[in-house]
Amino acid sequence: MNLVRVGAARSEIVPLSVVKQHLRVDGDDEDGYLDSLIRGAVAHLDGPRGVLGRCIQQQAWALDLPDGWxxxxxxxxxxxxxxxxxxxxxxGVEAPLPIIQRSCGVWTFAQPVEPSILPVRVSFVAGVPDDILPALRQAVLLIVGNWYLNREEVAAAASATALPLSAQRILAPLKIRWV
Structure with a gap:
C-alpha cells in the first residue's frame, strides 16, 4: 500500500494578509519569511505525517494497491x-472498479464489488469538517506567531515547548488517535 498526495490543497488555510494583521506587521519586507512560517506550520499539522494525523485542508490523494484488492x-x-x-x-490502461463504501465515525471503509488481482488505485479527497476550521486557523496563527517572535529554538526566559500551550489546547481534541 502506498499513499500519495496527488493534488495540492484547494485553498489557503490562513492567508498572508491575515497573518500580517495578527502579528501587526506593516509593509512587505517580511512576506517571504512569513510565507515560509505559514507553510511550515501547515506542514507540521497537515496530512498523515502531521501531528494531527489528518488533513487540515481539502486535498486529493491516491492509495496504490499493487497486489490487487x-x-x-x-x-x-x-x-x-x-x-x-x-x-x-x-x-498501464485503467478501467473503473466499482466499490462499496461505508462510513464509521470519521473513517471510511471501501471494498471492491468484485475482487481484483490487478493493481488498483483508490482515489479520494480528504479534508476537514467545516466546524473545526476556525480552531485550525487559530492554531496556525498561534504557531506562526510563536515562531515569528522566537526565531531561535530556545529564547531566554521562554518555555522550550514545540508548540505554544494555547495551540496545543486547541489542537488536542482534533488529533486522530490510532487504535
Missing part, C-alpha cells in the same frame, strides 16, 4: 469524499 480497507485519512477506484493492467 479483495477485502475491505479503512482509508488511511479521515473525513473523505469522492472515492473512486481503477484497475491498472500491464500496459
Amino acid at each position: 479483495a477485502d475491505s480497507i479503512r482509508l488511511p485519512l479521515p473525513t473523505v469524499e469522492d472515492i473512486s477506484a481503477v484497475t491498472i493492467d500491464g500496459d
Whole structure:
C-alpha cells in the first residue's frame, strides 16, 4: 500500500494578509519569511505525517494497491469524499472498479464489488469538517506567531515547548488517535 498526495490543497488555510494583521506587521519586507512560517506550520499539522494525523485542508490523494484488492480497507485519512477506484493492467490502461463504501465515525471503509488481482488505485479527497476550521486557523496563527517572535529554538526566559500551550489546547481534541 502506498499513499500519495496527488493534488495540492484547494485553498489557503490562513492567508498572508491575515497573518500580517495578527502579528501587526506593516509593509512587505517580511512576506517571504512569513510565507515560509505559514507553510511550515501547515506542514507540521497537515496530512498523515502531521501531528494531527489528518488533513487540515481539502486535498486529493491516491492509495496504490499493487497486489490487487479483495477485502475491505479503512482509508488511511479521515473525513473523505469522492472515492473512486481503477484497475491498472500491464500496459498501464485503467478501467473503473466499482466499490462499496461505508462510513464509521470519521473513517471510511471501501471494498471492491468484485475482487481484483490487478493493481488498483483508490482515489479520494480528504479534508476537514467545516466546524473545526476556525480552531485550525487559530492554531496556525498561534504557531506562526510563536515562531515569528522566537526565531531561535530556545529564547531566554521562554518555555522550550514545540508548540505554544494555547495551540496545543486547541489542537488536542482534533488529533486522530490510532487504535
